[in-house]
Amino acid sequence: MNDQIVEFSNLLRRNGIRVSPSENMEALRALELVGVGDPHGFRTALRATLVKRFADMRLFEELFELFFLGFGKAVAESDRRLMAQLGLNPKEFQEWLEQVRSLLEHRKDHLSPIARALLAGDMGQVERLLREAAATEDGEAVERRVSVGVYSHRVAVAIQIDRVEQETADFLAWAESRGAAPEILERLARYLDERLKALSQLLRELAEQELRKSSQTPPGRERLEYLMQKSFSYYTAEDIRRMNEVVTQLARRFKNLLSLRRKKADRGRFDVKDTLRKNLQYGGVPFEIQLDRRKREKPQVIVLCDISDSVLNASRFMLQFVYSLQELYSKVRSFVFVSEVGEVTQLFEENEIQTAVEMALKGEVIDVYCHSNFGRAFDMFYREHFSAVTSKTTFLVIGDGRNNYNSPNDWVLKEIQQKAKQLIWLNPESRLTWGFGDSEMARYVPHCDFVEECRNIEQLYKVIDRIAA
């Protein structure tokens, strides 16, 4: 049992659910308490000890079924179909199985173990035999990510499926030679046929499960470091999925920086109540002055993120970052634009990170199938949302500044800079290319407090220190 739980946690890990060794031990302890006899308790115990995030819940259920219930569903399905075909109710079906089994008993010397189990309807035994065969086959096939068809074919060869078919045919011939009644023979033929079909289905199922189990490799430490320096534009789909972890770290760092500064701050209003209280220990003589620092300045961040094709990967990353910021702070408003501007704050609040980012990028809020037009976007922002900018706002623009030769409307930036606490521009393009072609960076830069090239996570780290300042 222990091995199985450990293996199951490995499966969870491979699919991106974090399971620590201590949680593993806990799962085992919980199982001792609940006992493995109660399937419901078993499942709940594992869920409570191994899965700690709501978002992982569904994945857990899926993997649990895959791992522990095995062929359960497929087998039940095949039995049901068989009953329907033979026109038998469950009780009659049992009787029929008994008959078949007694027949099989006579021929057991002529049948391989797997054929015997299959024809007798002992699917548990069939599953064991299939898994054994797969285990010897396994390893490298899975590593090389063969297709389901290829994998199931290999296992089929390993269990000698042609022999099973031959033996089944022989069995039918033998039954005929014994002079069984025609209708019984016909029913038997149909029964055997269905069993063979079920076998090939199980093979397929097995292949899918095994391949699924090894579908992902754990993200290593080096992998993260490598990601840090890789330019956004070269990110693969795989990288993007893994970014999650980095992004959370990043947002946390951002928050820590802020609270660090809060503690150092020694200015603020004189707090009468706290001072009296604190100085009770000195008999009410105010030795230690208490200042009211409770009103911590929360960063009010407004993010305006370009999501046009040219910077797609970068903006995907930035949106994830913005999403995490929003989780940490109440006062973050996020906008995206290509040509028109749309607010995604609520979208982010209501959806899980991956879905939310995909929704934003897929044009849930704005039309994404047009040419980027910074000028129009700025103008629109000014008209519709400028009131959101206050003197405490950190305004963050993310984009390459490639305006397709439209009117740049840089006056909006000027207005924003004057009103906001600071205006920061992050450009996912290399600094060398700024100002060439349709890049309007030269016009925009003078209005920003801080402009930085931001092509990978390392650079973003630096920027964050700046934003928090």
Added chain:
Amino acid sequence: MFRSIDDVIRRLGEQKYICNKNVATVVYLACAMQKPVLVEGPAGVGKTELGKVLANSLGLELIRLQCYEGLDEGKALYEWEYAKQLLYTQILKDKVGEILQGSQSLKQAVDRIAKEDDVFFSEKFLLPRPLLRALVAEKSTVLLVDEVDKSDTEFEAFLLEVLSDFQISVPEIGTLRAKHLPLVILTSNNSREMSDALKRRCLHLYLDFPEPQREMEIIKLKVPGVGEKLVEEVAYLLQRLRKLDLKKKPSISETLDWVKALTLLNMKRLDDQLVQETLSTLMKYEGDIRKAEEELKRYLADRKTKLHAAAVESDKDLLH
């Protein structure tokens, strides 16, 4: 403590808390393994209630720590009672004088008083806040840390220490170890993701809105004298309402309020007029109410056709 999972269901049931096997299993495990439980789920599904009911059914004291932004150790753990210390020094002035009597130098006097300073920094002058109270209690307790997601990350880290070792160090006294491990329930509305470290130390329980069957049981239990038909309809309607895209989905407590209102108005079945007028007990946002009204209309229309179909069916039966 609980003997088995079924025992949990039964004893919580005695406290009028209906839970499914999932909840019971996790509660049972938490008691048996002495691990904290992190309960997550939408607002109003009975997360806090679970803590209260647990305390009642086990006959333990409930100590509740409500989290909020800016909650710090001083409010969660302990504070020195300076006023009391001061008062005692005043009262005991003579005694202090006695101790100091005959001391030759200032240094000697300080040494003598230093020997006694344990008296003033002892547990007697410690004002225990919820966490400390739960640790030093003479009997085991249920510690309910409510809305832990509202607290700051710093506090979360601090909580971590308390929850993993069940001990606290007070600089002047030393380490205070829990005499009895409290049963800890943390609730979260998921307004932010809790840290992995905290989650690792807890069992996790996700409470969701109840299935209609269970909701009917709850309503009947909490609103005595409610009509069978009404309960059925309400539970069914709520399933539909919760599927809508609402700002805030109607919770169990709101459902109960609503049903109470409906029973007070002597409703036996849902009908158009009264329901619309009372919807505000169920929904708290204007937009939600509008959406709910539309859904209600659809529901009533569905019911009508269904009733009609059923009536036709029964007519047929009569003909046969």
